[in-house]
Amino acid sequence: MRLTEKVHHILTNHLKEGDRAIDATAGNGYDTLFLAEQVGPSGKVIAIDIQDCAIRSTREKLESAGLIDRVRLVTDDHAIALRKLIEDDHENVAAITFNLGYLPGSDKSIQTRAESTEEALAASIQLLTLADTFA
């Protein structure tokens, strides 16, 4: 089983209708689409990517699936975007996915880097801990 399939399998058992989830590396939108299906019509997904072309691709995928209404798209570095969500102090987040690397079929020089990934993971732990507090 591929690692992404394994993660999806684990999240299928964890996420429920109405949850909020974040895709920290939206790319071509496969993981965003999966999360949007899991959280259902009353749930919300925030999809972050540093590249406009990835966000466009994710938008197209979610529009085709008729699920764009439950997705907020954010073009930004995930470390910055996740920190902003903590400052907003309103996100009750059930899961955050990272699929590291570069966007397939795109500029390979734009890829996730250890430093910002570490910052993004630290912010994610905080967001997921906030979720526990509100549960």
Ligand SMILES: C[S@@+](CC[C@H](N)C(=O)[O-])C[C@H]1O[C@@H](n2cnc3c(N)ncnc32)[C@H](O)[C@@H]1O
């Ligand atoms: C392997 S792809 C993600 C695949 C995606 N999850 C999917 O389902 O198609 C990695 C993505 O991370 C994005 N990325 C690289 N550095 C980033 C950063 N600092 N913040 C947010 N996204 C970043 C790239 O633009 C690329 O689209």
